Amino acid sequence: MSLRDLINKELSKWMLAPGPESDVVISSRVRLARNITGIPFPNRATPEQAKQVYNQVQKALEDRTAFNLKLVDLSRLSEIERTAMMEKHLISPMHAEGGQYKGVAFSEDEVISVMINEEDHIRAQVLYPGFQVEEAYRVVNQLDNFLESKLDFAFSEKYGYLTACPTNVGTGMRASVMVHLPGLNLANRIQQMLQGVSKLGLTVRGVFGEGTEAQGNLYQISNQVTLGRTEEEIIDNLNRVTEKIIENERYWRQQLLKERKDDLTDRIMRSYGLLMYAHKMSSEEAVRLLSDVRLGIDLGIIKNVEPNVFSELIVLTRPGYLQKIENKTLKPEERDIRRAALIRKRLRLTQS
Ligand SMILES: Nc1ncnc2c1ncn2[C@@H]1O[C@H](COP(=O)(O)OP(=O)(O)OP(=O)(O)O)[C@@H](O)[C@H]1O
Numbered sequence: 001m002s003l004r005d006l007i008n009k010e011l012s013k014w015m016l017a018p019g020p021e022s023d024v025v026i027s028s029r030v031r032l033a034r035n036i037t038g039i040p041f042p043n044r045a046t047p048e049q050a051k052q053v054y055n056q057v058q059k060a061l062e063d064r065t066a067f068n069l070k071l072v073d074l075s076r077l078s079e080i081e082r083t084a085m086m087e088k089h090l091i092s093p094m095h096a097e098g099g100q101y102k103g104v105a106f107s108e109d110e111v112i113s114v115m116i117n118e119e120d121h122i123r124a125q126v127l128y129p130g131f132q133v134e135e136a137y138r139v140v141n142q143l144d145n146f147l148e149s150k151l152d153f154a155f156s157e158k159y160g161y162l163t164a165c166p167t168n169v170g171t172g173m174r175a176s177v178m179v180h181l182p183g184l185n186l187a188n189r190i191q192q193m194l195q196g197v198s199k200l201g202l203t204v205r206g207v208f209g210e211g212t213e214a215q216g217n218l219y220q221i222s223n224q225v226t227l228g229r230t231e232e233e234i235i236d237n238l239n240r241v242t243e244k245i246i247e248n249e250r251y252w253r254q255q256l257l258k259e260r261k262d263d264l265t266d267r268i269m270r271s272y273g274l275l276m277y278a279h280k281m282s283s284e285e286a287v288r289l290l291s292d293v294r295l296g297i298d299l300g301i302i303k304n305v306e307p308n309v310f311s312e313l314i315v316l317t318r319p320g321y322l323q324k325i326e327n328k329t330l331k332p333e334e335r336d337i338r339r340a341a342l343i344r345k346r347l348r349l350t351q352s
Pocket of ligand 1: 027031206
C-alpha cells in the first residue's frame with residue numbers, strides 16, 4: 001500500500017480536512033457524560049449491570065436514521081489496536097486499557113465517537129479540525145437528543161446530569177481546543193498565559209488529556225466547571241479565551257520573526273534536517289522536531305511541506321500506531337528506526 005493510501009486509510013477523515021485558524025488551533029472537541037437511571041456508575045457496577053448498559057446502548061444505536069455509528073466491542077480488539085485508537089483520540093487512555101462490556105461506537109469519518117462504560121456509562125464526543133467548538137457542540141447536542149429519546153438518563157432537577165465524578169455533574173460537558181503554542185513557549189510567555197487561563201475557569205492539559213504532559217508545544221484547554229453554567233456560557237467562555245490565545249500566539253510568532261529571525265530559522269531548519277535524515281528517532285524527539293517544522297511552515301520559512309504533516313505524523317509515529325502499521329510488536333529500538341523511516345518518507349512525499 002502506498003504511503004498516501006495508508007494515511008487515508010488509517011487516519012480519521014476529520015484530521016485530514018483543513019480547519020479554521022489551524023495555524024494555532026489543531027482541533028476542537030465537545031464531549032458529554034451521561035448515565036442510565038437505576039444502574040450504578042461503571043466503577044460500582046457488577047459485570048451483569050455493565051452488560052445491561054452495553055446492551056441498552058447497542059440497541060439504541062441500531063436505529064441508524066439519525067446517526068450511522070459502528071459499534072466495536074473493545075474486548076475483541078488487541079492491545080495494539082486499542083492503543084492506536086487512543087492515539088488518534090477516538091478513545092481515552094483509560095478506555096484503551098480495555099475490559100469486559102466496554103465499547104466504542106463511531107461515525108465513518110470518526111468525527112463522532114461514543115464510549116460505553118468508560119468513567120460514565122456514556123461518553124459522547126465530537127471532534128473537528130481547527131477552531132470549531134460551536135459546530136462540535138451543535139452535533140453533540142443532536143446526538144444527545146437522539147440518545148435521550150432512546151435511553152433514560154440520570155438527571156436531577158437540582159443538579160442536572162448525574163455523573164461518576166462530581167466535577168462533571170450539571171451539564172456533563174467538557175469543551176476543549178488543542179492548541180499549538182511554539183511562539184509563546186519560545187518567547188518564554190507560556191507560564192504567564194497558562195496561569196491566566198486557569199484564572200478564567202479553564203484547565204490546561206497535555207495532548208492525551210487528564211494527567212498527561214504537554215508535548216510538542218501542544219496544549220489542551222477545556223472548561224473546569226460544569227455546574228451552575230449553561231452549555232452556551234461554557235462554550236462562549238472557551239471561545240473568548242481561545243481567540244485571545246490565538247491573537248497572543250500570532251503576535252509572539254511575529255515578534256520572534258522580527259527580533260530573532262536568524263536564530264529561529266536556524267532552529268527550524270536544523271529540526272527539519274534531523275527529521276529528513278535521522279536513522280533513529282524517539283516519539284518525544286519526533287513530536288518536538290515536528291512542532292518546529294510546523295512553526296516553520298506557518299511562518300513561511302519552510303515552503304514545500306504541507307501543514308498537515310504535523311498532525312498526521314504525530315499520530316502515525318506513536319508506538320501503538322507504528323506497531324499497527326507493521327502488524328506486530330516492535331521493540332523500542334525497532335520502533336525508533338521505523339519511526340525515522342516513516343517520517344523521512346512522509347516528508348519526501350510532500351516535496352515531490
Ligand atoms: N481538542 C481536542 N482535540 C483532540 N483531542 C482531544 C481534544 N480534547 C481532548 N482530546 C482527547 O480526548 C481524550 C480525553 O481527554 P480528557 O481526559 O482531557 O477529557 P475527558 O476524559 O473527557 O474528561 P474527564 O477528565 O472529565 O474524564 C484524550 O485522549 C485527549 O487527547
